[in-house]
Amino acid sequence: MDTAYAPSPRGSRVPVGLRAPFSGRTWREFLYLFLSLPLAVLMFVYAITVISLGAGLLVTFLGIPVLAGGLAGSRALGGLERARARTLLGLKVADPEPVRAAKPGLLGWVGAVLKSGVSWRHLIYSLLHFPWAIFSFVFSVTFWSIGWMLLSYPLWRWTFPAYLDQPGALMWDDGNGHGVYLDAPTEIGFTSGFGLLLVLAGPWVIHGLTQVDRIMVHGLLGPSSLATRVSQLESDRGVVVDTAAADLRRIERDLHDGAQARLVALAMDLGLAREKLAEDPQAAARMVDEAHGEVKIALQELRDLARGIHPAILTxxxxxxxxxxxxxxxxxxxxxxxxxxxxxxxxxxxxxxxxxxxxxxxxxxxxxxxxxxxxxxxxxxxxxxxxxxxxxxxxxxxxxxxxxxxxxxxxxxxxxxxxxxxxxxxxxxxxxxxxxx
CATH class of the missing domain: 3.30.565.10 (Histidine kinase-like ATPase, C-terminal domain)
Known part of the structure; x- marks a missing residue:
């Protein structure tokens, strides 16, 4: 389960709910939402311009390279968005696969860009993110600023009688000079308490808003699931190849240091026994007995090695x-x-x-x-x-x-x-x- 904030550090007496409004994570997420609006406007205007210009020029065949160039620009803006999400939200999204042209030259590149689903997803992000950025910007800025303003109302209420000639903030006016002002101690306390509730709820509201941005960035600006799977399979293939090579080296080492060395020594012993057979049959017989023991040991080592490759009992x-x-x-x-x-x-x-x-x-x-x-x-x-x-x-x-x-x-x-x-x-x-x- 995703948790917006870590538990209180050991020895800390401040609950997480009271620490959240002052945490760096809250303000980074708020900054992300604050910056989303100008960047979303830029990307939306760019996307609309690219689509309109490209579609308008299709009749002259210039629309195709214009649209391809626009898609490439959308990919660049998407890289900026991934970097912003990585810095402010801590969201690590891998860069999508680069455009690979099947044919060399400009025409090959244009065709590759237009066929790339990643490029079109970046353009779709520019269109979809715009309305969400407007909503999240307005809602977060309004919610967050009102909360802090109401919480701090007792600190700046003095400005009303000092500069506006009224006892407090005007809540209601009947148009005849009669109004309701926040000037009584109970009203001031209620206002500040309500602001405190908004401030304490603000980090969780902001975190919830950024969750939608996380989903959009991850789903539209990251690599496709197919590309991720291909990359994983390539990595797994490398692991399999390395493992097979290591197993072959182990088998070669075991054969060289074990059974092969023992069989070489066995051949030498049998050669010596053959030379002694005529002049000292008893010594030759002892050497043959020793060689027989070496054969048993070599066979056991070969069985163990075969068992290590694939045991017969398993098959x-x-x-x-x-x-x-x-x-x-x-x-x-x-x-x-x-x-x-x-x-x-x-x-x-x-x-x-x-x-x-x-x-x-x-x-x-x-x-x-x-x-x-x-x-x-x-x-x-x-x-x-x-x-x-x-x-x-x-x-x-x-x-x-x-x-x-x-x-x-x-x-x-x-x-x-x-x-x-x-x-x-x-x-x-x-x-x-x-x-x-």
Whole structure:
């Protein structure tokens, strides 16, 4: 839920409602509304001029480049509006995608500008923002100024008898010289109290008005949802490529440092045993026995490496047996519960397995836990993986951690990683994956 103002600082005895009229946020938002009117007039006049001039010149074929130039100018004014919203409202809206001409030259650029939905949305903003800017300017300035004027009425009431020869502000006049003035103490107190109510309500009124501006700026001046999705997919593709490259380097390193080195040593030992076979059969037999042991170790390393790439038990029997076998190798007792009617797509099943594998490894290495649980289930169109432990807590997805890399990999397939791990524990890490059966 959006809150206009932060809670009172620790130790502060001033409630947020009393601090709001004096907060920097209130006055920045008021300044935004105050500046909206002149800028909206400028943009509205510009938009009407561009449309009228462009439409009027269409019969001479000059209207098309004029309209394209006008749309480009609207994009520039939209950049000014985004900067103003970012500075005064704290609204961070990304710049829309630039115009990309399919063909070089002026004609290509004109065609690209006219086909760009972003350009037309900037022009529409100039037209729609104008009436709203008039209303928000008049309402906020009137509301805010009347509130402060009434609140401070006891401070400037003396100007009426001093300069206007009347006891106070004239509230009603019958035209015959008889009127009602705000001069009695109760009337002055009521006026000031009513002004105080307006002043206290002013920040929330101003914030509500700026919410409409936030929606308009974000919806009309920001990048389109399609462009945002394309950018996200490009980023996710980069994450997938980097992850695949890192996995290949890990496999290469494991093969080079593990099984490959052991097999090279094994070949050398067998060569020596063959040379000693004639002159010292017993020594050759011992060397063959040692080589036999090395073969078993090399085979185990290759099995572990293959399991790390994609375990055969996952392919043959699914998540339940694969995760049970995975948890059996954990140094912490893990209770596994898998509630799935049928198997998801092989790619999602593999990602779920390796997500659970990494989370279980974290429990084993870092959690200092005495027990853990692993639950897998389906809800609607999502595959859920939950790993919980009673360890020391403090896990987070800050940059540079293993959980951060895991979160990026899940985001690449429209997944989500949620970490709840207060200091002292317990820790609950939930991974959501799309269900693709």
């Amino acid at each position: 043959d029997r699914g998540l339940d047996p694969a995760l049970s076998a995975l948890s059996a190798r954990c140094t912490v007792p893990v209770t596994v519960t898998v509630d799935l009617d049928h198997r998801p797509a092989a790619a999602i099943e593999g990602i779920a397995y390796f997500t659970a594998s990494e989370l279980i490894q974290n429990v084993s290495k870092h959690a200092q836990a005495t027990s853990a649980t692993l639950d897998v289930w389906r809800t609607a169109d999502r595959l859920m993986v939950l790993v919980a432990d009673n360890g020391r807590g403090g896990a987070h997805t800050d940059s540079g951690t293993g959980l951060a890399g895991l979160a990026e990999r899940l985001e690449a397939v429209d997944g989500l990683l949620i970490v709840d791990s207060p200091i002292g524990g317990p820790t609950c890490v939930t991974a959501e994956l799309p269900w693709r059966g």
